[in-house]
Amino acid sequence: MELTTSYKVYMAEARRKTTIEERKEIVEYCLKHNRDYKETSSIYAVSYSQVYSWVKKYEAYGEESLSDKRGRHKTDDEVDELELLRRENLRLKRQLEEKDMVVELLKKVKEFERM
Numbered sequence: 001m002e003l004t005t006s007y008k009v010y011m012a013e014a015r016r017k018t019t020i021e022e023r024k025e026i027v028e029y030c031l032k033h034n035r036d037y038k039e040t041s042s043i044y045a046v047s048y049s050q051v052y053s054w055v056k057k058y059e060a061y062g063e064e065s066l067s068d069k070r071g072r073h074k075t076d077d078e079v080d081e082l083e084l085l086r087r088e089n090l091r092l093k094r095q096l097e098e099k100d101m102v103v104e105l106l107k108k109v110k111e112f113e114r115m
Contacts, residue, residue, distance in 0.1 A: 018046065020067050024066060025044075027051075027054050027058045029044070030051055034035070037051045062087055
């Protein structure tokens with residue numbers, strides 16, 4: 001499939017991971033060059049939309065907003081009592097499963113020794 005020139009400008013060839021420092025550098029470059037998202041995305045090999053998004057976040061919330069918070073889980077101090085109980089329930093279920101696996105393993109070992 002042949003990509004049109006305009007499509008190539010707005011989409012990076014392949015997504016790449018960037019550090020917070022790289023994102024900051026990209027945003028600062030874009031701002032210093034009159035918000036030229038197209039040029040910035042081309043130079044740094046990231047998508048136009050990603051540069052645009054980083055610039056907007058940076059302007060609204062500062063440098064801290066450039067960090068990727070996906071996958072971050074709240075600590076026990078940050079959640080309510082119901083969530084604490086869910087976590088405890090899950091922990092106990094896993095513990096029970098591990099103990100059941102040990103019991104099954106010991107049964108197999110005992111059975112093997114009888115042979």
